[in-house]
Amino acid sequence: MVASPHPAPSADAEPRSSAPTSEAELWAALRQGNGYVILFRHALAPGTGDPANFRLDDCSTQRNLSDEGRQQAVRMGEMLREQEIAIAGVLSSQWCRCLETARLMDVGEVEPFPLLNSFFQDRSTAERQTEQLRAFMLENRETAGVTVMVTHQVNITAISDIVPQSGAAVVLRASDTDPLEFVGQLPPR
Numbered sequence: 001m002v003a004s005p006h007p008a009p010s011a012d013a014e015p016r017s018s019a020p021t022s023e024a025e026l027w028a029a030l031r032q033g034n035g036y037v038i039l040f041r042h043a044l045a046p047g048t049g050d051p052a053n054f055r056l057d058d059c060s061t062q063r064n065l066s067d068e069g070r071q072q073a074v075r076m077g078e079m080l081r082e083q084e085i086a087i088a089g090v091l092s093s094q095w096c097r098c099l100e101t102a103r104l105m106d107v108g109e110v111e112p113f114p115l116l117n118s119f120f121q122d123r124s125t126a127e128r129q130t131e132q133l134r135a136f137m138l139e140n141r142e143t144a145g146v147t148v149m150v151t152h153q154v155n156i157t158a159i160s161d162i163v164p165q166s167g168a169a170v171v172l173r174a175s176d177t178d179p180l181e182f183v184g185q186l187p188p189r
Contacts, residue, residue: 026171026184027083035141035174036183040076040150041164043104044069045097049120056117059096069097070104072167075189077105080148088145093117093152101167102150116151119158130158134180141174 030036047063055061065073080087091113092102102110115133119126133155140147157163160170160182167188173181 023184023186026186027085029173029183030083030085030146030171033086033088033145034143036146037137037172037174038080038146038148038169038186039156039160039164039172040101040105040148040169041153041156041166042069042093042095042098042101042150043073043076044166050095054121056094062096065097065100069166070100072189073101073104074106076101076167076169077107079186079189080105080107086145088143088147090148090150091116092150093155095152098150098152102148105148105150107148110150113149116149116155118152118154120152120154126154126158130155133159137172137174138179141176 030038043065045063045065050063051061053061087108090102090105090108090110092098092110093116094112094114095118098116099110099112115129115136117129119129153163156170160172162170162182162185164170164185165188169186171183171186173183175181
């Protein structure tokens with residue numbers, strides 16, 4: 001990765017980008033480990049948002065993964081294993097489609113993590129939640145291995161300005177010298 005000539009942003013600034021990175025270079029960086037976060041958008045779940053009767057504790061009221069989405073989630077995990085990425089932890093939104101994606105990836109024990117919950121239907125929490133997620137990433141920048149986070153498009157866009165497809169990922173890195181850096185993207189599998 002090439003260092004950017006821009007001054008380091010404050011902790012509440014948007015992630016800045018390093019020079020474009022090839023997918024091979026991105027995988028090599030991830031194998032090095034510390035401070036990297038892979039923000040996966042959940043696998044394919046047809047539709048947009050959730051039904052009006054949505055309840056967090058009842059998957060039957062939510063938009064869920066399709067069969068194709070379940071297969072995609074398995075491929076997402078295979079990709080991480082094939083690349084020999086050391087996983088520090090797997091955090092997921094509490095929405096069923098995210099939890100199922102994370103579990104089907106099968107790269108570690110999945111921990112429900114409310115900061116990754118969608119704010120698609122209630123934007124009033126977006127700024128606070130995004131800032132708390134950014135702070136969490138910065139506080140854990142010395143953790144060995146890569147942190148995998150499975151979340152929603154709105155959450156990823158809020159922290160990176162990128163609109164990922166289902167099953168795609170945005171890679172960020174927190175460090176002492178560069179609070180939150182955009183490192184690259186992984187296409188859907």
